[in-house]
Amino acid sequence: MDVEGFDSLAELALDLRWSWNHCTDEVWRQLDPALWELTQNPWVVLQTVSKDKLKSVLADSTFRKKIDDLLQAKHQSAETPAWFQKNHPQSPLKCVAYFSMEYMLSEALPIYSGGLGNVAGDQLKAASDLGVPVVGVGLLYQQGYFRQVID
Numbered sequence: 001m002d003v004e005g006f007d008s009l010a011e012l013a014l015d016l017r018w019s020w021n022h023c024t025d026e027v028w029r030q031l032d033p034a035l036w037e038l039t040q041n042p043w044v045v046l047q048t049v050s051k052d053k054l055k056s057v058l059a060d061s062t063f064r065k066k067i068d069d070l071l072q073a074k075h076q077s078a079e080t081p082a083w084f085q086k087n088h089p090q091s092p093l094k095c096v097a098y099f100s101m102e103y104m105l106s107e108a109l110p111i112y113s114g115g116l117g118n119v120a121g122d123q124l125k126a127a128s129d130l131g132v133p134v135v136g137v138g139l140l141y142q143q144g145y146f147r148q149v150i151d
Contacts, residue, residue, distance in 0.1 A: 003051060005058035008067050013042035015074060019106035020125065024070055030057060041108030082131025096134045098124065103136050111141050 009027070018024045028045045030038045035045050055061050084091070104112040104121035112121065120136070122129060127134040 001051065001054070003054045003058060005064060005067065006054060007070055009046055009054075012067070012070055012074070013046045016105055016109075017074070018042055019108070023073070027063075027066065027070070030063065039108055040106070044108070082129070084131035084133070086131075094109075094133055096132070097137050098127075098134050099137045101138060103138055113136065 012018070012027065013026050016028070024042065028042045031049045032045050035048055039045070046087065058067075095128040098120070100116065102112040102117035103124060105124070106115035112118070120138075124134060124136050
């Protein structure tokens, strides 16, 4: 989208930390309160909100400062060494692939059905918190886990 500031909002919307860290909730609520309450999905809100509404809120210096502060905190968090980097600075481990059919990361991302997804999501979250270099590899169900058809 050709609205100045959209890229910053997109970066925040695509960061899955929002599913457990609710510091961006007010941003999405300000863009579309009804849709936010219904979906709790920042990407859906961002893709649905009108261009005029985006221009309006992004023209507000207080709103822009909030976005800039959130992005700065996100970048600072990503650059701050976590437990793994502090305790294993010379580790040859650069990336571990975690394969699962489902991951429970958020209700807004319906790629899970139950126990397996719950365990996989918890393990990814724990690895993220510790700074362990893990990448989740799974399936992205376009219509949600329960609405797939294979013929």
